[in-house]
Amino acid sequence: MKEQVNLKIDNLSVSVDEGTTILEAAKKINIRIPTLCHHEDLCVAGNCRVCVVEQAGLDRLQPACANPVSEGMEIFTNSLKVRNSRKQIIELLIAEHRAECTTCYKNGKCELQSLTNEYIVGENGFIPLVPLKGYTVDEFSPSIIKDDSKCIRCQRCVRTCDQIQSISALTVAHKGGEMKVSTFFEKPIYEVVCTNCGQCVNRCPTGALTEKVYINEVWDALYNPEKFVVVQTAPAVRIALGEALDMKPGEIVTGKMVAALRRIGFNAVLDTDFSADLTIIEEGNELLHRLKRALKDKDPDVKIPMTTSCSPGWIKFIEHTFPDMLENLSTAKSPQQMFGALAKTFYAQKMGVDPANMVSVSVMPCTAKKFEANRPEMRASGYQDVDYVVTTRELALMVKQAGIDFGSLPDDDYDSIMGESSGAAVIFGATGGVMEAALRTVYEVVTGREVPFDGLNITPVRGMENVREASIKIEDPVPEWDFLDGVEVKTCVAHGLSNAKKVMEAVKSGKADYHFIEIMACPGGCLGGGGQPLPTSPEIRKKRSEAIYREDSGKKIRKSHENPEIVQIYEEFLHEPLGHKSHELLHTNYVARQRY
Amino acid sequence: MLQTNETIKKLADKFGRKEESLLPILENVYEQKHIISEDDMVDIARELDISAAKVYGTATFYSFLETKKCGKYVIRICKTITCMMHGKNQIIKELEELLKVNLGETTPDGLFTLKETNCLGQCHKGPAMLINDAPFTELTPGKVRDIVNKYRQEEKQVAS
Numbered sequence: 015m016k017e018q019v020n021l022k023i024d025n026l027s028v029s030v031d032e033g034t035t036i037l038e039a040a041k042k043i044n045i046r047i048p049t050l051c052h053h054e055d056l057c058v059a060g061n062c063r064v065c066v067v068e069q070a071g072l073d074r075l076q077p078a079c080a081n082p083v084s085e086g087m088e089i090f091t092n093s094l095k096v097r098n099s100r101k102q103i104i105e106l107l108i109a110e111h112r113a114e115c116t117t118c119y120k121n122g123k124c125e126l127q128s129l130t131n132e133y134i135v136g137e138n139g140f141i142p143l144v145p146l147k148g149y150t151v152d153e154f155s156p157s158i159i160k161d162d163s164k165c166i167r168c169q170r171c172v173r174t175c176d177q178i179q180s181i182s183a184l185t186v187a188h189k190g191g192e193m194k195v196s197t198f199f200e201k202p203i204y205e206v207v208c209t210n211c212g213q214c215v216n217r218c219p220t221g222a223l224t225e226k227v228y229i230n231e232v233w234d235a236l237y238n239p240e241k242f243v244v245v246q247t248a249p250a251v252r253i254a255l256g257e258a259l260d261m262k263p264g265e266i267v268t269g270k271m272v273a274a275l276r277r278i279g280f281n282a283v284l285d286t287d288f289s290a291d292l293t294i295i296e297e298g299n300e301l302l303h304r305l306k307r308a309l310k311d312k313d314p315d316v317k318i319p320m321t322t323s324c325s326p327g328w329i330k331f332i333e334h335t336f337p338d339m340l341e342n343l344s345t346a347k348s349p350q351q352m353f354g355a356l357a358k359t360f361y362a363q364k365m366g367v368d369p370a371n372m373v374s375v376s377v378m379p380c381t382a383k384k385f386e387a388n389r390p391e392m393r394a395s396g397y398q399d400v401d402y403v404v405t406t407r408e409l410a411l412m413v414k415q416a417g418i419d420f421g422s423l424p425d426d427d428y429d430s431i432m433g434e435s436s437g438a439a440v441i442f443g444a445t446g447g448v449m450e451a452a453l454r455t456v457y458e459v460v461t462g463r464e465v466p467f468d469g470l471n472i473t474p475v476r477g478m479e480n481v482r483e484a485s486i487k488i489e490d491p492v493p494e495w496d497f498l499d500g501v502e503v504k505t506c507v508a509h510g511l512s513n514a515k516k517v518m519e520a521v522k523s524g525k526a527d528y529h530f531i532e533i534m535a536c537p538g539g540c541l542g543g544g545g546q547p548l549p550t551s552p553e554i555r556k557k558r559s560e561a562i563y564r565e566d567s568g569k570k571i572r573k574s575h576e577n578p579e580i581v582q583i584y585e586e587f588l589h590e591p592l593g594h595k596s597h598e599l600l601h602t603n604y605v606a607r608q609r610y
Numbered sequence: 611m612l613q614t615n616e617t618i619k620k621l622a623d624k625f626g627r628k629e630e631s632l633l634p635i636l637e638n639v640y641e642q643k644h645i646i647s648e649d650d651m652v653d654i655a656r657e658l659d660i661s662a663a664k665v666y667g668t669a670t671f672y673s674f675l676e677t678k679k680c681g682k683y684v685i686r687i688c689k690t691i692t693c694m695m696h697g698k699n700q701i702i703k704e705l706e707e708l709l710k711v712n713l714g715e716t717t718p719d720g721l722f723t724l725k726e727t728n729c730l731g732q733c734h735k736g737p738a739m740l741i742n743d744a745p746f747t748e749l750t751p752g753k754v755r756d757i758v759n760k761y762r763q764e765e766k767q768v769a770s
Contacts (some may be wrong), residue, residue, distance in 0.1 A: 025663055182661030187670040196670075198662040199677075207661065610655040610662040 018539030019582050020030070021087035036078040036089055047091050048100070048129055050107075050219050051168035054367045054551045055537065056177060062168050063103045065130065068093045075099055086250075094266065097133075105139035110161035111220065112144045112367070120221035124546055126166060127220075155200040156388045157210035157226055157381040165222035166196055169495060172212035178537060179499055180364045180512035181331070183208040195222075207334045209511065211327035211535045212381030212405075212544015225381045225545060228402040229412055235373040235401070236279045243373045244361070245280040246353045246432075247271060249287055250379040251406045253561035259408030259420040259546035264557030266565050269425025274413050282365075286376065287435030289353035290442045290451070292583070294574035296458045296598070296600050297346040297448075299591040301530055302495070310497040317341040319506075319528040321523060322448050324348045326386035327535025327544075329604065331335060331511050336518050337399040337606030345601040349442065350376050350383055351392050351430070354399030355599040360587045367514075369395060375402045377409045379443070379543035405545025432606065434579040437470075437569035438554035443511035444562045445539035446482065448476035449532040453486060454573045460488055460495040470572050478538060478556065480513045481506065483528075504528045510537045616651040617642065619758060624656040629660055633762055634673050645679045681716045685763060686727035687739040693729075696736035702726075704751040708758050721765060722758075 016031040023040050030039045035058075051062035060080035066079045070088035075096065078089075084596040090096060101196060108130060109252050115121050147162035167186075167434045172195055176185045183206050187196035197206045214221045227286070230337050235241050261267065300320065307316040309558040323329060323344040332339060347355070353376070358369035376383065380403075386392065404412070413420050428434070441447030450472040455463045465472060474484035483506050488498045506528045508517045514533045520526035536542045538555035571577055586596045621638050625631035635654055639646050655662040669675050676684070685705065685724050687698055703711060705724055710719050716723040732738035735747035737756075746757055 182664050185663035185667035187667045188670050189673075196663070196666070198651070198666050206663070537657070610652045 019083045019085050019087075021083050021089065023089045024091055029082055032082075034083050036076070036081050036087075037068060037085055037415060038090060038601065039083050040067075041077065045091055046065055047078045048132070049079055050125060050129070050166065051170060051397055053170050053173075053217055055531075056173040056218070056321075059169055059173065059207075062105075062107070062166065063528075064100055066096060066099055066103070066131040067091045068096050074120045076481060080422055083207045101133045103389065104133050104135050107140075107166045107550065108135060108141050109140035110147075112149070112161075113142075118164070118221040119224050120164075124221060126221035129227065146350070146483060150200075150583070152202050152292060153226070155204040155208070155210065155226065155385070158203055158208070158212060158215060159224050159226055160203055161222050161224075162194060164220045166220055167193060167195060168219060169195065170219065171223055172215040174217050176215045177510060178183075178213055178510050179209070179331075179535070180515045181207055181209060184214065186368045197593040207607075209327040209330040209334070209535060210382035210385040210544075213536060215381060215544050216542075216546065216548065216550045222566055225407070225548050226384060228326050228384070228404055229408050229410055231402050231414075232375050232404060232412070235375070240371055241324070241346060241373045242281045242365075242367045242371055243279070243341055244282040244284055244357050245275055245375045245377060246284050246286040246289070246350070247275070247355075247377045247378055248350065248443065248540065248563070249290060249440050249447075250543060250558070251377050251409065253443065253558050253565065254379060254418075254541065254546045255406050255410060258303070258407055259413060261421070262557075263563045265552045266561050267420075269427070269566070270420055270423040271409075273423040273426035274416075274418050274420060275409075277418055277423075278412060278416050280375070282361075283426075284353070284357075284361075284432045285435050286349045286378075287442070288577070288579060289349040289356065289562035290324075290439035291436050291574035291577045291580050292352050292356075292600070293346055293349050293449050294438060294448075294455050294466075295580060295584075295591050296352075296596060297322065297344045298452050298459065298574075300344055300346060301456060302459065303592060305498065305501075305503075305529065306495075309403060309501065315576060319526075319531050320344050321531040321533055323602075324442065324448055325533060325535045325540075326380065326382035328511065328533045330382065330385070331514065331608070332518070333604055333607040334609055336513065338607065339518065339522065340604045340606060343604055347600055347602045348383075348386065349439075350378065350403075351386065351602070354387070354392065355581075356432065358395035358397050358399060358582065359599060363504070364431060369397055372397075373402070374400050375404065376400050377406065378403050379406050379540045379546045380536075381405060381544040383545075391602050396449075406543075406545055410547065420569060431579055431582070434577055435571075436574050436577045437566035437572040438574045440565045441562055443540045444476070444478070444559050445534050445537060446507045446532065447562070448534075449475045449505055449507050449530070450482075451534075451574060452530070455575045457486060457488075458573065460491045460498055460577070462492050463490075469567070471563075472568075475505065475507050475532075478509075478559070480510065483507075503530065504531070505530045507532045509534045509539050509542075511535050576604070615650065617640070618650060622654075627658050629658060632658060632660070632665065633672075636665075636669055636672075640675050644676070644682065646675055646677050651677075654703070659681055679716065681721050681723040682765075683721060684723045684725060685739055685741050686725050686730075688728070688730045688732065688737065689726035690729040690733075692733035693736035693738055698737040698749075700751060701737050701749050701754055704754050705758070708755060709719040725753050 020029045049065045051059045060077045065078040068090040111263045152160040176182045256265040256267040307313040356375045359452035362369040384403040401603045438451035485504045487502045508514045541558040542555045621635045625634045651665045655665045730738045737749045738747045
């Protein structure tokens with residue numbers, strides 16, 4: 015047990031573990047010290063100075079986020095000196111920030127704005143420096159917009175890109191007054207190694223980094239009477255959307271979301287979960303196919319382990335970082351793109367809609383999905399398969415724009431077809447979920463029995479640990495898969511790209527002998543995606559994760575291959591997994607990109 | 611496909627491939643080429659296996675590492691308050707006329723680049739400037755003309 019340290023904050027006694035910061039100690043007794051550069055997911059920076067506090071006996075104010083407590087310390091978080099300094103610090107930050115709040119996308123959600131509000135920062139602060147600096151706005155990426163005129167140089171984004179994602183597409187360049195957050199040679203974001211994961215967007219306290227917004231394009235399509243507009247909703251949207259609409263983290267709002275989308279005017283409200291189930295069938299069969307080639311046919315060309323391919327941030331990361339390992343990626347498209355390809359083919363045929371007049375919209379917890387939809391490979395239907403991608407945050411805004419009182423909406427059901435899903439699809443939204451969903455199906459295909467876990471809950475692959483390993487021993491397989499008898503299928507799950515990098519390096523160097531690896535680019539999986547409601551923290555992600563597994567266990571169907579609409583689409587349209595049609599519509603290829 | 615950059619490879623061999631080797635490598639590249647180019651930065655990133663943006667961030671942080679092409683001699687005039695009160699603006703004006711370039715520019719013959727710098731620690735002897743590593747203090751317009759002429763003549767001798 016750690017040694018306890020006793021101190022006083024604002025005359026209240028508190029006892030905390032050695033090494034705790036003043037900020038954390040204050041939080042423990044419900045004293046909120048304002049912060050900007052500090053973020054629970056990141057290391058201490060101590061550069062914004064808004065968290066300064068007064069320590070008895072010291073003349074200089076101390077940043078609460080960067081100073082550990084010591085025995086007998088006396089801290090004042092609200093003295094006159096602290097208040098005056100803090101106000102001045104905020105005024106200095108505002109002097110370098112393009113504070114045109116009314117026209118900013120982050121208006122009302124900006125951490126700097128709420129501090130100026132709290133400290134009543136008036137107009138008579140410091141001379142605004144923004145007009146003198148010649149800032150640029152980078153709007154070229156389909157996913158992320160970087161507006162330097164709103165950057166307060168807190169470097170949360172830089173730390174995110176480095177520590178969570180191990181990419182460092184963003185860095186701190188120059189120094190002093192010229193210091194700025196920059197890419198390599200100040201190139202546009204779309205030209206550098208950025209994966210579009212949007213974790214920086216999730217952590218930016220101002221409007222300097224935001225997603226590219228496609229709300230108006232979607233409304234235009236909805237108002238156009240000639241267009242048939244379909245919408246799909248990703249698994250992780252339904253457990254987070256409520257947060258952006260005045261609800262608590264962890265509330266499941268599937269029914270209300272469907273009702274809202276219908277009110278907004280979509281012609282068909284369908285589910286990415288359907289195509290998540292389809293992904294499991296295709297990807298699961300691909301895994302078995304690869305195992306067969308490797309273990310039975312002893313084919314030296316087959317690449318094992320196979321890794322998942324649902325996360326577009328992960329895809330772009332491996333394309334940049336391990337361009338020689340692209341054959342390890344499953345060729346199965348992500349659920350969003352499978353859905354897109356089928357919407358303008360299978361669904362359009364069924365419904366008698368001309369695909370030329372169809373607009374396909376997807377609601378995603380993700381900014382990288384915007385990039386994915388724009389990839390040139392994603393035109394299997396003959397059109398752009400997914401036309402517009404909006405984030406969970408953008409959908410929440412659309413609900414507000416439409417004047418819908420979200421909380422009072424009655425629950426509604428998805429349209430059919432391509433609206434039915436299993437619990438296995440729901441858990442795609444959490445780290446470990448794709449693995450669990452795949453194992454539920456693959457194990458049953460191979461052995462004819464359910465996975466040997468209580469209530470189909472494969473708990474070893476669940477949780478928030480950085481890298482998790484699990485293995486399942488195949489016993490008594492059906493004759494077709496007899497070569498797998500006694501084989502221990504080794505799996506690995508990683509979330510966050512820095513963890514993914516470690517796993518892939520282990521695979522590359524031959525230190526790991528996995529068969530199947532699941533990677534999601536964002537911490538916690540899609541539920542912590544770059545398009546999810548703000549703020550994000552380990553606690554909020556845990557609540558979302560619990561909601562996802564709750565939604566799974568509440569589903570009647572828990573296994574992808576038992577989804578009746580999946581059975582139907584194979585009977586009527588696709589005929590067989592990995593078949594001709596599947597290859598045409600549901601599988602893709604990848605491109606090697608520059609690593610540096 | 612990729613041409614190996616011998617300069618960078620040799621430097622990486624010499625200083626090692628750890629992140630802390632970045633600064634000595636950058637210094638040496640600049641010494642040899644008077645510029646740290648985009649391509650060289652990518653090659654450094656590749657050798658050390660770090661992000662190219664990090665190399666760029668480090669290279670731009672240090673004012674004595676240049677990421678844009680500079681002259682053989684970089685003249686840096688102290689811009690801080692003491693030198694300003696000692697008349698550094700007249701010195702800059704003189705240099706601009708002498709070299710026929712503005713602050714921040716390089717002469718067409720590639721010989722001189724004119725820049726300002728932060729305090730050189732010669733406040734008691736201002737105005738002060740550096741030409742590459744050599745300091746010059748208590749400058750006057752006349753003194754500056756002599757110094758520049760000396761450099762020009764040396765160059766001519768080397769050339770002939």
